[in-house]
Amino acid sequence: MEIYNKIIQIKEGSGGNSKVLNPLNKAGIPTLLRYLNNYNITGKVVGYRPDYNVTWGAADNERGYKIKNAARIKQTMPDVTSIITAGGKPAIMFHIQDKGKINGVEFKDNLEVTEELALQLNAYENFNKNFYAVVDGQPINPELAQGKKVVLIGRVEEEKFSGPEALKKLSELKAGKYDIVVMQNIRLNQDDRKAVGSNGTHIVEPLVPLLDVMVNDATSAWHRPKDPTMKSINEMMLEAGKHSVAGELYVTEGGSLQTLRTGFLTDPEHSVAIFGGAKVADEVNEKGKVTKEGKLTPILKIVELGIPNISLGGKMLNPILAALGKSIGAAKISQDELEGAQKILDACKQHKTSLILPEDYITVPENYFELQPEEKAKSLKIETEISEGRMQVDIGPKTRKNLEELIDKMNYWYWNGPMGVFEDPLLAKGTDTIIDALDNKKSGFGIAGGGDTNAAIEQNKGSDYKGTPNNVVSTMGGAAMDFLGFNQKDNKGNIKDLPVIESLKNPSIA
Known part of the structure; x- marks a missing residue:
């Protein structure tokens, strides 16, 4: 039986030490799928x-x-x-x-x-x-x-x-x-x-x-x-x-995720998760059912998994800043978002997670998206604190440099969500910094995933760009976040897979 026949071999470390990770035999993660x-x-x-x-x-x-x-x-x-x-x-x-x-x-x-x-x-x-x-x-x-x-x-x-x-x-x-x-x-x-x-x-x-x-x-x-x-x-x-x-995509993308989760578990000090984008809290209907999933809950799970470095940007940064008592300018957040952010802060404190926040921001006035192109360019400001009546829409130059240096030091990474309104070239520098930094990685292994992330990468690199041997571009956004943060175990102490993956396993082998 062929099982995850595409084994991704990666070298970690920038010095003379290197080792190959095989996603099939680390951390007790079973991958015996019917293929x-x-x-x-x-x-x-x-x-x-x-x-x-x-x-x-x-x-x-x-x-x-x-x-x-x-x-x-x-x-x-x-x-x-x-x-x-x-x-x-x-x-x-x-x-x-x-x-x-x-x-x-x-x-x-x-x-x-x-x-x-x-x-x-x-x-x-x-x-x-x-x-x-x-x-x-x-x-x-x-x-x-x-x-x-x-x-x-x-x-x-x-x-x-x-x-x-x-x-x-x-x-x-x-x-x-x-x-x-x-x-x-x-x-x-x-x-x-x-x-x-x-x-x-x-x-x-x-x-x-x-x-x-x-x-x-x-x-x-x-x-x-x-x-x-x-x-x-x-x-x-x-x-x-x-x-x-x-199918084939399960094998290739699943193999990548297995490798990354293994790296997160075996080398947490050199692992980072970078989150941005606009999806913040879950949207819940009047019956209490989730109608649209946000990122706060999956991020909380990843913190609980023990990843010591988490970097934030984008719209989802706003509730975190508010929970810390910092200004969010003209941005609006819900009570659910604020409560979710506080849970993340509490979990970071409990698990000694470094929550890496921007040192500076690109901010714009509330009416920015109604302005003419030449007026938009003039309205941009670099701020270390978001002023009243303005919105943070990208990370600033100091933060971009910090992110480049952080990524360079890491052996494992997961990126989901742009740092700003990347569709606007004036507000895409933070997102482009991450894309270029990951593209330049020659060691380690990571994944850039999710719909908006894919769209930003396509805008920067073109529609045929599929990533590099070290940095995989994946369709998975919320699925990858849930996978990486899924830490339920079976009765033997092995980490289980998500229920959908479990349903595809060969019961006579797994």
């Missing part, structure tokens, strides 16, 4: 669960928006094409952002994702030599299709994730009418947060008889066990005597 490559899928219907949470932008078309960055679809091409070339029939069960609006236009379904999937398949070298993908109902390009097997993609158009049309399309996939079926966005009606449908049946239960193998590759949703396509379907497939396995 896709170990199964014969010829003629099988393969449920494939990726994260297709792409970046959107405005467009002059009927729907008013389009996919701006399809990196998350592109990165699944190895698995999708390997399923097809092995004779499997993928049923793609993905998520994108919740139903809402983009530039004032209501965002609805899976249409753009389905069309982009066909484009990415036809651009992928390991696929386009022998196959040509086309969405059902769209014309076939005779030049592209010449001499190749046409792969027909069916799209579920109804809003229900596992409704009558979805079941019909899966049956047709099994019967050979389609070669790929794209299911509806699991988050369209927040079905990822529902276990049971209106008819009392578990949302994913009707799918199990129509699937032969389930492949879970949505690493960024590792921390969402309540999503029925993440954990419940794995367990149901096993109960039905079928296979539920990990």
Whole structure:
């Protein structure tokens, strides 16, 4: 059985001492996953669960928006094409952002994702030599299709994730009418947060008889066990005597995280976690359920794990400053954010964690984002204390230099979240400092992860940049933070993995 076949070897230390860390055998972290490559899928219907949470932008078309960055679809091409070339029939069960609006236009379904999937398949070298993908109902390009097997993609158009049309399309996939079926966005009606449908049946239960193998590759949703396509379907497939396995992204990104957590545990003094961004506290509805996850709780777990160095920036710095009795200028924070910040400060004191805060800030007036470009540049100030009526929107030059020196000394690091409003070039220097410092690391190992982090890196380095051997660019934000801070143990004293990962392990081995 192949298990985490991509072992990441890293050298730590800047002097003559170096050692190789193997993520399989340190800190008692089990990684014995059932893996896709170990199964014969010829003629099988393969449920494939990726994260297709792409970046959107405005467009002059009927729907008013389009996919701006399809990196998350592109990165699944190895698995999708390997399923097809092995004779499997993928049923793609993905998520994108919740139903809402983009530039004032209501965002609805899976249409753009389905069309982009066909484009990415036809651009992928390991696929386009022998196959040509086309969405059902769209014309076939005779030049592209010449001499190749046409792969027909069916799209579920109804809003229900596992409704009558979805079941019909899966049956047709099994019967050979389609070669790929794209299911509806699991988050369209927040079905990822529902276990049971209106008819009392578990949302994913009707799918199990129509699937032969389930492949879970949505690493960024590792921390969402309540999503029925993440954990419940794995367990149901096993109960039905079928296979539920990990995909290639699980193996590569999971291996990176295992290595980093091992480094954090074995060399904490030379480890740092750097947090920024705008997601601060959890958002909770009137029933007390978390509707949007922030960073304060995962950071608290990482402090409790014993990481001695934590550096903060971005909007999430504000509640920490307020809890310390420092000025936050015109920034607004909630009581929940303030209470969460105080918990972090208390935990840092208890665990003797160094909470590294900026020495200086770039600040702007409240109306900064309404100003003309030349007025914006003139309004910037470098401050050591945030003045009344102003907001901190980036770290200052002293702090940038401090961060460069800190990163240079570290053997292990995790970065999640920009230091400022990076979309504005005037406010991107702090974020760019981290990107360049990590890019220049020649020893040690770390991960830069999360949606905003990825967007900032793309802005700085371009869309094809994938990191370096020492610094991995990952899709995982909240999932990575939960993974690194997850410290539950089994009855043998071994650190357990997140529940979704546990559901993919081989019970006869793990």
